[in-house]
Amino acid sequence: MSFKNDKRTRILRAAVKVFAQKGFYNAKVAEIAKGAGVADGTIYLYFKGKDEILISIFEEEMAKFIAKAHAQIESASQIDHKLRAFIHTHLDFVKNNPKLAQVFQLELRQSNKFIKEYTGSKLKEYLNLIGELISEGQRQGVIRADIHPGLAKRAIFGALDEVATQWVLLKRNKYDLRQSADQIADMFLRGVTNNQTSMKGGASP
Amino acid sequence: MSFKNDKRTRILRAAVKVFAQKGFYNAKVAEIAKGAGVADGTIYLYFKGKDEILISIFEEEMAKFIAKAHAQIESASQIDHKLRAFIHTHLDFVKNNPKLAQVFQLELRQSNKFIKEYTGSKLKEYLNLIGELISEGQRQGVIRADIHPGLAKRAIFGALDEVATQWVLLKRNKYDLRQSADQIADMFLRGVTNNQTSMKGGASP
Amino acid sequence: MSFKNDKRTRILRAAVKVFAQKGFYNAKVAEIAKGAGVADGTIYLYFKGKDEILISIFEEEMAKFIAKAHAQIESASQIDHKLRAFIHTHLDFVKNNPKLAQVFQLELRQSNKFIKEYTGSKLKEYLNLIGELISEGQRQGVIRADIHPGLAKRAIFGALDEVATQWVLLKRNKYDLRQSADQIADMFLRGVTNNQTSMKGGASP
Amino acid sequence: MSFKNDKRTRILRAAVKVFAQKGFYNAKVAEIAKGAGVADGTIYLYFKGKDEILISIFEEEMAKFIAKAHAQIESASQIDHKLRAFIHTHLDFVKNNPKLAQVFQLELRQSNKFIKEYTGSKLKEYLNLIGELISEGQRQGVIRADIHPGLAKRAIFGALDEVATQWVLLKRNKYDLRQSADQIADMFLRGVTNNQTSMKGGASP
DNA sequence: GATGAATGAGCGTTCATTCAT
DNA sequence: AATGAATGAACGCTCATTCAT
Known part of the structure; x- marks a missing residue:
């Protein structure tokens, strides 16, 4: 009506x-x-069919989500804060939309059509949010120039995706997603190693 | 016979x-x-059924692969080299076993049984290879103590998994997996940022 | 308009x-x-429905066709010429209206409604054109009195219908329908046997 | 068993x-x-499917029926008797196998597969029984040389088929099929006209 | 252990028809 | 009269699995 x-x-x-x-x-x-x-x-x-319902859900929720992620990124001023904001937004979405998260993390991947024929733009668009953050950081000299944005965006997305999937599968969630978000941001920003020590030179003096 | x-x-x-x-x-x-x-x-x-064939393939190939990954890790002396060796082994496997990779990256995930009821030990065992590397690095003081090994292993695995999936999906692979392996190792070891610059202080001098 | x-x-x-x-x-x-x-x-x-469209096509085209056949019959003076004219008109129609012929010979018969519930008058009317020719011939003494018009009309119609169907099915038509028309007319008028020889007496002297 | x-x-x-x-x-x-x-x-x-069941019924019953028709033809010595025997066999079959006749005359034709893709040999084989009778008669000089066997077989089959269909449709059969068989045989053997009278010369003396 | 004929549950999709506007 | 969005009944077929031999 x-x-x-x-x-x-x-x-x-x-x-x-x-x-x-x-x-x-x-x-x-x-x-x-x-x-x-x-x-x-x-x-x-x-x-057109059952698969298309699933894919439409993805596309349309992603559109909303991309807008929100975009806004969150924009609200931060520095690249590292932007990436951190992105990561938080991603995992917050998972936490706050358990049904959608279940669909995104588990059901979507069971659709042959989605896995093998998906041609929508939203996933690419989403990944590019990360890719552009990396590129922007490189232009600012904050992110190493040798990082390949196309690879980095996959690596970061993959890390978030895997963590999200675990979170969905383990209904009783051991770890706090907000804390995880911070850790993941740290890992990608600073690496897992102690920065003081030059890894190239080895761990010993 | x-x-x-x-x-x-x-x-x-x-x-x-x-x-x-x-x-x-x-x-x-x-x-x-x-x-x-x-x-x-x-x-x-x-x-027991079709799903079990799939899962058995996974379990048994993983057993072989874990042994190989283990050997590769052992052959390196330093933690960072070990992690780098692990990452290389993972992506080499994908590169050198395209049929299995297709099954692992795409088909396996379409099995409801695998996704929702998998109780095998091999995936856990594999992830623990990474987890233990992290822990070991922490004991050596090479890896930051605040890194949660259980999260880091998921993040690293997720990054590799996502890259592997893309590689399988894009039959004509744009990027070289060996190079990707190095980049991913760098990302996790050093982070994406320029270490010299304290991120806390910002990008400007 | x-x-x-x-x-x-x-x-x-x-x-x-x-x-x-x-x-x-x-x-x-x-x-x-x-x-x-x-x-x-x-x-x-x-x-009323899809079947009725089909049946309407039949009824209305038949109405036109009956009028034409009627005229053709009338234009001949002798019974045998009339029957020959009828047969020609029938097969000419098939030849000159390939789309309609396809519908009449093939599609119409797939409609349950048409096959089992058809109550229209046109088919009957059409058959009666033949029946009346037979009767008229009998009154004139040209056609044997023992011929049952109701049967003869079915036989003649059946022969024409079968030939028409074949012609439609074999898109590249081996035989010429005009020649076929003459042959069929001959068959029904004179029979397939050599008239000189009394069949009752057998072929041998 | x-x-x-x-x-x-x-x-x-x-x-x-x-x-x-x-x-x-x-x-x-x-x-x-x-x-x-x-x-x-x-x-x-x-x-293979529902249509194939229908077609198999046709093919297999036809095989039996062809054998019987063949035997009936052989049991007659003269061509005209052979044709008469054939016609009787055809209509006897219809009369004695009402269920099969219903399937053959009405249901079979509703299968698109049968109408448009039928490639079986039985129908051809059956029609050739008639075609060969005609040819044989021509060799014996009993049947006019100008009759085209390929057309005559269709005409005769068409006549029988139409009569059979009517008989099936009108469950309460007005006319006796045995009598019809004789009439149809007469029509094709002698024609519908009075042989004494030359049709070419017209009906009037 | 091995076979393979037999089972039968399970469901997405089409499309002629309707009817509120 | 005309529309066209909405309806919902209808079902052939597949194929993982079983089990008598």
């Missing part, structure tokens, strides 16, 4: 719930339809 | 081939059986 | 095209609507 | 029953399976 695309939104919302609860493969389209209060066939007016 | 578990081995070998070629969900048990030269039913004398 | 039932006509025209191209079962009502430039629902203002 | 292909036969038998009762499109594979006392999936061990 009040919203355009009312049904589309309702379908997506219902799908997140069902996917998180049953898993992608066990989720029945009929159940999503029921949850959304539409007929089974109606779903196919808005989405 | 000459090998104990001849059939078991043949089944696993055939499965790797089929999984890599068709993907886990499109792989048919009958096709694996045919590739292994056994009857469909025979497979169930050795494995 | 200018035509009464403009839309109805456009729907039928579009339907012939789509049915001939895709076959009755693969033809989508939506596609017919699109072809006719009307909304899906509009079709149901003019026809 | 006692028969090889026990299941295959049971499936075909059940299918004839269900197809005749419900029609091809309304027949459910599950119902055929139930009727045959096998699991749904078992059907697909013997047939």
Whole structure:
């Protein structure tokens, strides 16, 4: 009534719930339809198929999330603070959206279509937030020039993703994600080693 | 004849081939059986189901791989070299075993059983190789004491995993994995920032 | 504007095209609507359903065709010429209206409704053209009195129908339909045997 | 137990029953399976799909029927008697196998696969029985040399087929098929006209 | 141990038709 | 009359797994 695309939104919302609860493969389209209060066939007016629902959830939530991450980055002035802000935003999202996180970390990867045919732009866009941070830092001379932004963005994303997945899998979470965020930021910014000691020269004097 | 578990081995070998070629969900048990030269039913004398074949591949290849990674680590004397050796070993494996890498990076994750019920020890064992490196480095004072080994191992593994997945997905690989390995090692050892400059103080003099 | 039932006509025209191209079962009502430039629902203002479109095509084209066949028959003076004219008209129609022929010979028969519930008058009317020719011939003494017109009309129609179907199926038509028409007329008028020889008495003297 | 292909036969038998009762499109594979006392999936061990069941029924019953028709033809000595025997055999089959006749005359034609992709040999073989009769008659000089056997076989088959279809459709059969057979044989052998009268010369004296 | 014929649960998707506007 | 978004029934087929031999 009040919203355009009312049904589309309702379908997506219902799908997140069902996917998180049953898993992608066990989720029945009929159940999503029921949850959304539409007929089974109606779903196919808005989405090409079950995989596309999943991918749409990803794309659309990512769009929102990218905007938020972007804002968080902008609110920091220095590169290291920006990267730290990014990392925090990433893990905060996981912590604050457990259902979506379940879908992103676990269910999404079970869709062949997503893994092997995903051509959407949001993931790339998200990764580029990191890539651009690195590049910017290099221009400022804060980040080493030999760092390959295209690799660094994958490494940082991969680290966050893995930690996020563990957090989702271990429903009773041993570690605090906020603390983890800080540690991960430290690792990437300063490395795991004691800076005083030149690693090149070795640990011994 | 000459090998104990001849059939078991043949089944696993055939499965790797089929999984890599068709993907886990499109792989048919009958096709694996045919590739292994056994009857469909025979497979169930050795494995509980399709997922268990996949998981067995993982467990057994990981066992070999862990041994190799362990040896590589041992062959280095300093912690940083050990970590660097580990990272190289990981990405070398990916590079040198494209079929297995495809299975590990992509197909394995489509198995609900693996994702949600995996209880094998090999992944943990593998991650602990990293964890122990970190701990050892901390005991030596080379690695900062505030690093949480349980988190660091996930972060390092995640970074490698993500890079490996990209490498598998982009069949024509833009970047050289050996070079990537060095960069990743640098990132984790030294961080991405210029060490000389205290990040706390900011980028400007 | 200018035509009464403009839309109805456009729907039928579009339907012939789509049915001939895709076959009755693969033809989508939506596609017919699109072809006719009307909304899906509009079709149901003019026809009860998909089958009825098909049947309407048949009925209406048959009406035209019956008129033509009738005229052709009338233009001949003798019964045998009339029958020959009829047969020619039938096969000429097939030859000159390939799309309609495809629909009549192949698609129409896939409609359960048409096969099992058809109650229209046109087919009967058409068959009666033959039946009446036979009867007329009998009154004139030209056609044997023991011929059952109701059976003969089916036999003649069946022969023409089968030949027409073959012609439609074999897109590259081996045989010439005009020549076939003459042969069929001969067969029914004179029989396949050499008339000189009494068949009852056998072929040998 | 006692028969090889026990299941295959049971499936075909059940299918004839269900197809005749419900029609091809309304027949459910599950119902055929139930009727045959096998699991749904078992059907697909013997047939590629629903259409193939239908086509197999046709091919296999035709094989039997061709043998019988062949024998009937052989038992007659003269060409005209042979053709008459053939026609009788055809319509006797229809009369004596109402369920099969229903499937052959009505349901078979609703299968797109059968109509448009049928490549089996039985129909051709059957038609050739007639074609060869014609040819043989021509060699004996009993049948006019200008008759095209390839066309005559279609005409005769078409006539029989149409009459058979009517007989099946009108469950309460007005006319006797044995009598119809004789009439049809007469029509094709002697033509519908009074032989005494030269048609060329016209009907009037 | 080995076989492979048999099982049968499971479901995404289409599309003719309807009906509120 | 016309629209077109919404409906929802309907089902063939696959294939992992079992089990009698």
